[in-house]
Amino acid sequence: MNSTRPLLLVSLALGALALGGCGKSEPSASGSAAAPSAPAAAATPAPAANAFPGMEADLQRTLKEQASFYHFKTPADLAKDTQGLTWEDGSDEAEFADPAAKKGGTLNEYIPDFPGTFRTMGPDASASFRQFILDYVAPAFTAPNPNLPGREMPQLATSWAFDPAHKTVYFRLDPAARWSDGVPFTTDDVVFTWYYYRSPLINDPWMNDFYAKTYDGITIYDAHTFSVTLKDLRPDSIDRAGNINPYPKHFFKDFGPDWVKTYNWRICPTLGAYTILEEDIKRPSSITLTHVKDWWAENRRFMRGRFNPDRIHLAVIRDPDKAFEAFVRGDLDIFPLQNPQLWYGKLPDNHPSVTSGFTVKARFYNQIPPPNFALWLNEAMPLLGNRDVRLGIHHATNFALVCQQYFRGDATIQKTTADGYGWDINPAVTPRPFDPAKARAYFAKAGFTTQGPDGVLVDKDGHRLSFTITTTYKRYTDVLVILKQEALKAGLEYNIEVLDETTGWQKTQQKKHEITLAALSRSVEMYPRYWEMYSGENAYDVPYLPDGSPNPARKIKPNTNNFSSLAIPELDQLIKQYDKTETMEQVKILAAKIEQIIYDDASWVNGWKLPFYRVGYRPWIKWPKNFDPMQSRDTEEFWTMWIDQDEQKATLEAKAAGRSLPVQILSYDHYRQP
Amino acid sequence: MSEAPLLEVRDLAVGFESGGTVARAVDGVSFRVARGKTLGIVGESGCGKSVTAFSIMRLLPQPHGKILGGKILFEGQDLVQASEAELHRVRGGRIGMVFQEPLSALNPVQTIGRQVMEALLLHKPLTKEAAWAEAITLLDKVGIPSPEVRIREYPHQLSGGMRQRVVIAMALSCNPSLLIADEPTTALDVTIQAQILELMLSLQRDLGMAIVLITHDLGVIAQVCDEAVVMYAGQVAEYGPVEALFHRPAHPYTRGLLASIPRLTTPRKSRLPTIEGAVPALNEMPAGCRYQNRCPYAEARCALAPPPLEAVGEGHAVSCIRWRELPEFKPVSPAAV
């Protein structure tokens, strides 16, 4: 996935994307909200508004002040610096789009809300609309090849060279690249991009921090050549250096302390295929994207055959049910059907819209790290600190039933906290099965031996074995209801608390929950991340005493993603090592150890995952032979579909005449994992 | 009084429907009003005097009130049969009306000028400016000081007497030939009452209209009316010129009323003559004379049939079969202060 925030996509709400029938309605929680609150290293106190000298002057001042970061060299230096390095250009790799794709037509989709801004940074910027103007459409220097994990494909850079010794990646930019307003793209924009991400004015400490911690400097050689130097060497160093969306310097000439306001509704020129024309902003009912005329990358490798429709009409439909109806009616062309209630319930195979051939149903098995739906037991809460209780809960929680009967066998139980990275992280770990007898045995060990009149176990002090599950996923209430019914068989009571997103998110972040049903969406990466969710420093302010034993006076640390309040010194050590590893071999060894400890601790009750995404679409929408690339999470991520306008006309005529078309219920399982 | 009367009510019967039964609140009432004269209708609460007045204007509370029979001839036209449109021309045009409570008769959110103007414009083809000027003239006519200032005020800014003057001005706006005043002074103080009565009389003199004045106050009747109808339990007990009524009352009820009022001349702290008992309820009316249960002169034959109206003198009639046998009425000595 090509993102400006390679590391910060650990966000709770996005977890819904892969599974939610109405996944698009989920705004991704702002990365900064999920970020550790460490102060940004590069942050300097924001200058007062009237003291700001203007972007150009501030940029020059910054370049001067931070000369150790921004280097300017000559083309001659380049030859010297890259001596002995191999330049790659991804030319030996197969493309995933279909070069024969037809151009043109209008694609109708929906967004759950009119965007609060056209900015892609700052407040409100991470709403679901951003993918249409940045995440899924704007090119980076390089991006991971979704069919070849670990390999990069060219985007703005035509070629790149990696120097592990100096932790530096060199890029040669496409001289033809130009912004949608016609201004050529040069390394000036590259310099501005780093300045922009590191500026305290963007109001995003997480971003400032990330750019300060990850990069050691950039070097400009000429208008189309530069290099990025990283602080640490990691298995995915090239992606870290290359997968960055640049911003147009000329557009940001008014950048300053009040840019949040001044740039709220300005439309940023793009290097990508789609831009917004002023006349297409129909507040509050719709926005239409228009294909950039004579787009510079039209025939570039890995770009051709993509971004085919001329226009993408995004209707604002706030209610997911309404949106679904609009799709069935024919007002929308593509609709996610991930949720079984949609796939089986509302749009079953015998639905007239399907049987008449007007709707194509497709299931595409992908290979991405799925959102890790699970019950997170907060160990800081009474009783949940007891491992026997946690083990009992594992055996009393019937996710298997949810997978079989609620998800109709489509879902499987997650094996580890980090399934989906392409290798079995720890073969020794197996999810604990639902077994009321076993659960009762564990609960008995924890002192819960008597069964109350309502069937809930009680210990000798009269405590009921009762926990509240907090969640923000209204649509998974039924899952919790099922779990509640099942848990009672083991003498365990679950109370269900469904909160709105803000409140529920806050509650789990403050660690005020007992158990939360949550998922963290994960970006498509080479290897999983553990620090945010499992390290002790994200659980408590001072988790341990100097001797390594738990600090009795420690306080819960709010605003982190360690939902289980996990603080295990041994695990912390492993995570620290893991975050410094330079090779994939090391990563795999450490990850296995980490998973084992998490499993043994039993604070993470394995939930479900779905190994595919499902959509419904109109028959005139066409896809490449293999549908989407292997690592795609939804249909829009790589924009490989195209519109067959002739067929569209024919279909609409057939529909008007009441004629049926061939039924199409498709399944693409070439990437299906056993 | 040989010429055709301005208003003639003949055998009027008005009923109120409730739960399937009809209570006859007014039953066989007849009277005439000559042009330029004042007729008083007097009686106790519930005797049907207001219902009679509302019937003339066809303003009975709907849907319960209904005219069951009789005729209301106004300038030769039978208002009982008149269409809504015809009534509309009559109301506020040929007949003006003044109510008991001036505050509820005025719209609290409009200036009095607008309200008087509206009354004018409804019945006269005037321009707004002309209507405004006319309204000022009218207010001046009813004795409102500095009308050009007061015309912009709202009803709550005026005193009760002034409000009643405004209501009268509205009633007069179209030179009615008949003014119906339903207890116009009951809500007012004595001094103000005297002013309003005086005003009505002087206006009558100037405009030559007839007045039907409904009141429970015999004093008011005596002071301003030419003729009066005494009503009891929905029927006419007696009618005639006021002198005859007050000096030679023929009906035991009229006599009882006149006797029971304390006057300035009544010996202080003396026992007042009274009418014992109370008016029977509408649905418990006895056969025959409705006054029989309270009448000191009642006999068995009074219960046989309703007494007819018998002529006593010139324009003086009574509805009592024993009126000739009653002892002589001792007139109260004329007031002397």
Next chain:
Amino acid sequence: MRLSPQAQLQLRRFRSLKRGYGSFLILVFLSVLALLAELLVSNRALLVRYQGHFFLPTYGAIHPGRDFGSDYAYEVDYRELKDRFAAEHAGNWVLMPLVPYGPNENCYAGQNFQPRPPDAAHGHYLGTDQINRDILARLLYGFRNSLLFSAGFVVMVYAIGIAIGCAMGYFGGWFDLGMQRIVEIWSLLPFLLVVIIVRAALPAGTSFGLGLLLFVVVAFAWTGMTYFMRSATYREKSRDYVAAAQVLGAGPVRVLFHHILPNILSILVTFLPFTTAAAIGSLTALDYLGFGLPPPMPSWGELLREGTGNLDAPWIVASAFCALSFILILITFIGEAIREAFDPKKFTLYR
């Protein structure tokens, strides 16, 4: 206590208003049904005969499966038990209620969760919802929750409204002024938002049950009642019969409880149906929006939401909608009849 003739008259008149009185009788009947829901609709047996002993499992503690010869410690599945006993021919038997399903129970064990249409053969007269729960059971128990909620709502709103409103009207002055401002400000608070905030402020583990929800809703609903009570008290207080009592030496307590309250009783009675309807309405609305009773408590709002989200399973939304409309119409009819029966205009036809 003898009813005053006025009250008797009003009662008589209410009885004579066929539509309202009929609605009232129906509502009472339905309420009794709802209160006895366990005897009609339940997954617990009414009567079990096992090894010569009789059991009445409807009310009281659960019977673990072991009690009836099964091997599990959780509550016995009586339907299964019934089949088993019938197959064993050992003289054991189970008597199930009319509809042998509980409101929270997955009725199609082992099958996919999906709405199923009405199926009289299986006893699902109104079908099931999307996780196989019997809709009739959820309707009935949901109705009971609504009833309990509105009963509590009415009692609390009246208690607070009468106490504060009467005090404001009776004592007047600064107390009245201050309370009025407080009531005004209080009633301006966005109710839904506050409910959400209150929920979030509660400590973990506090489930948002009927009682707590009631408390929160009442906390924002009492203000309306104070307006009426205040003005009614104010009006009554200025009437001469109160002055007469005061001249006789009656103190505020006597005046309030002996004189004023009985005279504003008719207002209270007239408001009763509308308050009840408001209670049912707000509970349903909150449930519909997901801020009401915690799942899986049966409620009409939740059914409505589920139904509108599954229009392809129309029996869900139809059941909930019909039930809600029916009850609200009943209440409206009752309210209309009460208002008519209490209408003071009936006493005087003309002046």
Next chain:
Amino acid sequence: MSSPAPILEVRDLKTHFPVRGGIWLRSVATCKAVDGVSFQLLPGETLGLVGESGCGKSTLGKSIVRLLAPTAGSIRFEGVDLATLGRKKLKPIRRHLQMIFQDPAESLNARHTVGQILEEPFIIHGIGSAEERRASIDTLLDKVGLPRAAAHRYPFEFSGGQRQRIGIARALALQPRLIICDEPVSALDVSIQSQVLNLLLDLQREFHLSYLFITHNLAVVKHVSDRIAVMYLGRIVELSDAEDLYARPRHPYTRALIAAIPEPEPRATRPRFIGTGDLPSPINPPPGCPFHPRCPHATDLCRREPPPLRETSSAAEPSHAVACHYDLLPAAIPSPLGAPQKQESRDT
């Protein structure tokens, strides 16, 4: 005049109400409903209090029974000053000081039976057993001329006159010595009015009651009163023997009032005085004599200085006090009070 000790002595009584405005309801003005009233009432005597609406006569009555708190002055009832007494201390005194209200439909609690209404005074004061109270109720009903069976019925089942009898019975229950009658017959029909007046007079004779008889009806007040006080804008403007007041009214206002009475006598030839203008508001009473804006004889002195209530009769005559700067004898009254007006037009 050596008279027995007065049962009620009101001295310089003032009852003012703040007129509140603005959102904080600050007092923006004062309504001087009763503004310095003094009089005495002897045992067995009836003092008539007459005046137009808004003159403060009802406020005065309510202040005396302490339904309203007086602002200043004293109300000595049998020697005890009620003006400042607390509710508890007032309670035993209330037995002897009762009130009859204008509208019997209003003053009887519609939810109580007549029996309950009449029993309440005894309950409040803890008098008698249930048995005794029932007997007392029967006696009371006899006294006011109602059947004993009335105890079980509700006020709305009675006619207006009967209801007023119930109100009178209630006032009598505790054997009071002074009854404030606040317009007791104003809401009644003429034929009923005389019944109630007769009853009040009978009861007075039987129990030696004192009445403060408040009314706007000058004929009624003359009929029942021994002495009459005329109120205007919160003050007594004339206070005299009843006969004397009508025979020789000294205050221009009293004269206007008397002239305005519509006597039930056609062709009455009393001098008519049609005063102009309305009653000024007691919120902003005019300076000087409150009547001066309407008085045909007003002088600068009247506009400047409020006249005190002063005795005008000689020692031999009954007391006759008036609050006017001038001694206006009937002969001295100029033209507006002169010849009868508008009589001729009606003699057709």
